[in-house]
Amino acid sequence: MKTLSLLKKRFIKEVAVASLFLVSGTAMAFDLDTGYAPTELIIPNAFELLSVDVSKSGSDATLVLRHTAMISNAWFDAVAPYHPTQVGVFSKITQRRTETGNREKNISVIYAAYRVLSSLAPHRQAQWDGMLLNLGLDPTDDNMNQDNPIGIGNIAGMGVVKNRIQDGMNQLGDAGGVKYNRKPYRDYTGYKPVNTFQKLKDAGRWQPAEGTNGFGKFTVQQFATPQMGITKAYSFKKADSFNIPAPWKSNPNNYNAYKAQVDEVLNISANLTDEQKLIAELFDYKLRSLGFSEIFAAKKFQLPYIKAVQMAFLSNMSEFDTAIAVWHQKIKYDAVRPWSAISYVYGDRKVTAWGGPGKGTVNDIPGKQWTSYLPVADHAEYPSGSAAFCAAHSLVLSRFLNTDELGWTVDYKAGSSTYEPGFTPRHNTQLQFTTWSDLREKCGLSRLYAGVHFRDSIDAGYSIGDRVGEKAYNFLQKHINGNVASLSE
């Protein structure tokens, strides 16, 4: 059973990891003069919002990335005036400030993040207020003057809020003129699956999966944020320009190819290693994999304040934009997930595969009882979002750092798996990512290990991520160089 309690345990573990990794001591001990607010104050404060409210599984990429892109955007715009040429994405502050320490930059960054967090998560207003009050900062100071760090932060943060609140994601739930009982981020495109959970009418198309709390409560998936594909990107105008080949092997009329890609997933499922399971878990949890690898690199290469902010925004913005391009294609092709295709091909016939948590490989599992190692996400299969995010992530970070070198490791104690607790891994295990290319490749393969994608989706994801990453990198450089004809409003 993939129960809440597993996710709870994981959350506690991740908070512990985040605390150790991101901050020394508590948020209260943050030092305005010497600290680095983005990862020592803001992320630890936003962690519960992201990991409990927004995405318990850590896999709801579109929603998590919109949050992290907006938060890091606020940082980027807030530090712009402290850089010789940098301009904000949504705020053009003409006055420049010179500061050798961190205090003013921190104050600007904190107020900018405060404005964005207050807009994204007003239900946690008391927490955001407390974050400021603990540092002796006044949450009611809403001055918008360029001549002081608080004003700069407010200008930066409010610029992001103002320009993003109607970006197409329906943050307020008011799309289509909804006035009452608004539901934030609700679909307004009218997406309807052709298949139901009970019936696969078209074996080439996406089928919503069943979910359960493990105790008798069942629900059916809805396609996650179909409007992501028409949401405004940072670095490009046309989301439909990132073409990929049609997923022809997912058309059951091409039965040999259809069955071959089903069999590849089954074969991987039957031969899953402990390391593969951990890789699958790591890359499913976007904050841990994408977020922490970037933060690790910023520390490793000892980036100065502003460069670290630039890289954080680059990473999150490139992935957010990638999600937009990916979702456009996901909606377009609406392709079938492995679990449906395996059930379609094998039905009651027995296959050899992973038999569920703690069961290992079994040779008598009916095709329709097969399940993927990770819970399958609530959107169509093609292309792989994760592969695309990791491609963009690796590309922009290696370019920004001017090296492929990474050297990131993630340690797992025996039995510390989220989905096979007590079973996996059998021995303490360290995952190693020597280079960004290495991370990109393992991240892509992780979706095959997880049993949630076919192979062609990985390549298609890479293709989109590479192209968007290029645009995102150029977008960032222009803003760092102040080389923007007009601000994108």
Next chain:
Amino acid sequence: MKTLSLLKKRFIKEVAVASLFLVSGTAMAFDLDTGYAPTELIIPNAFELLSVDVSKSGSDATLVLRHTAMISNAWFDAVAPYHPTQVGVFSKITQRRTETGNREKNISVIYAAYRVLSSLAPHRQAQWDGMLLNLGLDPTDDNMNQDNPIGIGNIAGMGVVKNRIQDGMNQLGDAGGVKYNRKPYRDYTGYKPVNTFQKLKDAGRWQPAEGTNGFGKFTVQQFATPQMGITKAYSFKKADSFNIPAPWKSNPNNYNAYKAQVDEVLNISANLTDEQKLIAELFDYKLRSLGFSEIFAAKKFQLPYIKAVQMAFLSNMSEFDTAIAVWHQKIKYDAVRPWSAISYVYGDRKVTAWGGPGKGTVNDIPGKQWTSYLPVADHAEYPSGSAAFCAAHSLVLSRFLNTDELGWTVDYKAGSSTYEPGFTPRHNTQLQFTTWSDLREKCGLSRLYAGVHFRDSIDAGYSIGDRVGEKAYNFLQKHINGNVASLSE
């Protein structure tokens, strides 16, 4: 937004209420010689299982009632040998014991409950073990001898487990020969809604509603435990014998009547009082309303040990059986809920109604934006389960106690509402239930206040609850009197 955090806050509140109400001090302080294990040890221990794992909203009646019926069944069977004539439902212990104190009865009750809880919730095995270990009891003592309290408890508990594990509810998820990736309590009847969340094809039939975590994750309901209607009852053999009139007003071909019942719900919605909102919340949360009122009565009338156990089982068993009869009719009629019917009748046209949390009554809400005060449950409308449960509850308890007198009160501090926190009630409010009849009536009406039922459903619910209550009461008396020809196996 009806977010998890609201439910979390409510949970904390309810735990506090439960602690104050049920136990003095902590579970560790339970005294085997003088205490009353059912409500001072078992319920506090099972509270988190029921309120967090099984039903966060407290409204998942079929699942909650199966748990409470089985747990109280274990108590009933465990105390049988301590009574001159009583026989267990699933265990016939011939030896009789006399005891003036509580120690032996407590030990039998605790082991019986331990066996049932270990079967129902093996993921909390450590907690159940700890419950025994804290009292110096040995969880590994699995003797099944009639000559000692532990053996009696084990016989009673294992009898319930053995006879209930394949009762039709699919506790193991193995119905239909599922061997791998079993999902406990999954439907195996093949129920399919005729409507989708997106499209009301038949305005007389049930439509699954959309759910959201409030942060962009959306799901669609599945009909809760359709197999409940074919699950084995305690007190009757044929679930289809509790006929009720067809819900003809829910047939859109009878448009005047259809619209009239829609308008009644809207009218109630437009005139909701603070007290009505609290009544709606109270009766939605089954443990708090049904469970606590019974425990209150047991204390008020100072029932001795065995009589208190008898009443606890009677209450929970009668409601469990009622749920079976009700579900049989819910599946049969598959009737439309008010939210769908209001959207069908009014669509984009504006109505006057409650405008959502904190909004009060508004006069410009499009019919399709209307929502019920409480989240609508995940099963068909007709008849009302709550009305039926409360009818059975009131009937069996007033008969058992030989009085309609109750005198139960529930206090709400200003702003302590779960669904309108900070707004409702405006002043400290006390709900009063002077008699069981009073509780029955308010409980039935609560479903109209909640906006989740039409009026005819309440009467139909009463009708079923009254009839099942009668049977359940007789079933209990036979077992108390030892007047059972053969044990139901």
